[in-house]
Amino acid sequence: xxxxxxxxxxxxxxxxxxxxxxxxxxxxxxxxxxWVRQAPGQRPxxxxxxxxxxxxxxxxxxxxxxxxxxxxxxxxxxxxELSSLTSEDTAVYYCARDKWLVHDYxxxxxxxxxxx
Amino acid sequence: DIQMTQSPSSLSASVGDRVxxxxxxxxxxxxxxxxxxxxxxxxxxxxxxxxxxxxxxxPSRFSGSGSGTHFTFTISSLQPEDFATYYCQQYxxxxxxxxxxxxxxxxx
Numbered sequence: 001x002x003x004x005x006x007x008x009x010x011x012x013x014x015x016x017x018x019x020x021x022x023x024x025x026x027x028x029x030x031x032x033x034x035w036v037r038q039a040p041g042q043r044p045x046x047x048x049x050x051x052x053x054x055x056x057x058x059x060x061x062x063x064x065x066x067x068x069x070x071x072x073x074x075x076x077x078x079x080x081e082l083s084s085l086t087s088e089d090t091a092v093y094y095c096a097r098d099k100w101l102v103h104d105y106x107x108x109x110x111x112x113x114x115x116x
Numbered sequence: 117d118i119q120m121t122q123s124p125s126s127l128s129a130s131v132g133d134r135v136x137x138x139x140x141x142x143x144x145x146x147x148x149x150x151x152x153x154x155x156x157x158x159x160x161x162x163x164x165x166x167x168x169x170x171x172x173x174x175p176s177r178f179s180g181s182g183s184g185t186h187f188t189f190t191i192s193s194l195q196p197e198d199f200a201t202y203y204c205q206q207y208x209x210x211x212x213x214x215x216x217x218x219x220x221x222x223x224x
Contacts, residue, residue, distance in 0.1 A: 034213075043203060044152075044160060046213035058211035094159055101207050102150050104171070106159035 001025040003107035016083040021095030028076035032098035122216035139204035148208035
């Protein structure tokens, strides 16, 4: 099992960022994918998840309305787009596979820096 | 939201020591608790699920116990590669997962 994320991003305040997570080594549509972020020196923070099969999503209330998680089953890829960025969104963003509601495999992380 | 409080926040120990970390939930989460290890610059690694279930490939010196609101995580004999930050995470109050603030384990 491997999850490979897209590279680091630098964005200006007010912009959006879209990160990809390419899965391999398992049947993509049989598992959900979670997105978790971690600001510098902080605990991880769950953002939301997507069912790999039916595409249904659930989001943390904190990010509701500002985050969109999608997937492309033909490419075994999940995406997380976060809009209206501020400096407080500077963090490493991770995707993680769901195994019975726990995160068993993680991507390598994508650093998003929001700076004017 | 359910709050997760770990203690201690940091801990200094020596190779071979036995260490224990605790995690307190603000309400009953049954056994829906995981423990993760995170090394600097790396993604978290799942060690224990459902409070006490050791994941495949994780050394047996790691263990977890507890239910309800009080949980413990133990390393029976510290190895050099165990120095890292450890997080608990609840998943009883879905879809809202929450993590503890972490325990940084350092070499004495």
